[in-house]
Amino acid sequence: MNAAGRQPWSTRTAHDRSDSATHAAVLDAAAASFAEQGYKQSSIAGIAERAGVSRATFYVYFSSREEVFRALTERVRDELAEVQRAAGRSGDPRTVVDIAIRAAVRVYARHARFITVMQHQALTDPDVALLWDEVQAAPSRVNAGFIEMLRREHGARPAAPPSTVAETVAAALVHLSGRASDLDRLADELVAVYLRLVGLPEENR
Secondary structure, three states, X not given: OXXXXXXXXXXXXXXXXXXXXXXXXXXXXHHHHHHHHOOOOOOHHHHHHHHOOOHHHHXXXXXXXXXXXXXXXXXXXXXXXXXXXXXXXXXXXXXXXXXXXXXXXXXXXXXXXXXXXXXXXXXXXXXXXXXXXXXXXHHHHHHHHHHHHHHXXXXXXXXXXXXXXXXXXXXXXXXXXXXOOOHHHHHHHHHHHHHHHHOOOHHHX
16 A cells, blocks of 8 residues: 555546556446346446456446446447547538448447447436437537538538438437448448438539
8 A cells, every 4th residue: 555545556547547458348348248238237247257357446447337337328429429520620511421421330330239228228217318318419419510501501401400300310320320231331321311311412412
């Protein structure tokens, strides 16, 4: 113990704890456990064993099963946010749509089983319902703003209010990405659907 009477690991900062291979291993083990066993049946002991660490090590990184579940949710949310940021670096509207949808399809496909657990748990758990809303709502808000910009600056004529179009596309991504056998083909189809829904003029395609 150090002079303050605490073990060295207990003094790690949040950044130290999150920026490590062990942290990533625990997260990946938790994701696999939730996907295979569901939320309620997944235990801290089982997650720790799957990650190859002790329960004490688990608690260095997360205080509870709920906290690791939230961290996984935030990981999905942050990956989707990065997809939108990366796509937004292009000035061409069609390129933005193409990059964003292709990358989003792969994020949703990669996390499909965990997302299914989150959806099911959200039906009966208000806290998880809030987390799931956070995952869905943040990308949809950004997308709705993008569609409004297309309407204002590029002559787009959306088939419905921007928020409705954005939520429709988000629902399609969630529903289809985890089931598709050909992600590239799905992305092609969703890009075409998106462009039709936002009503982007041909000269901007």
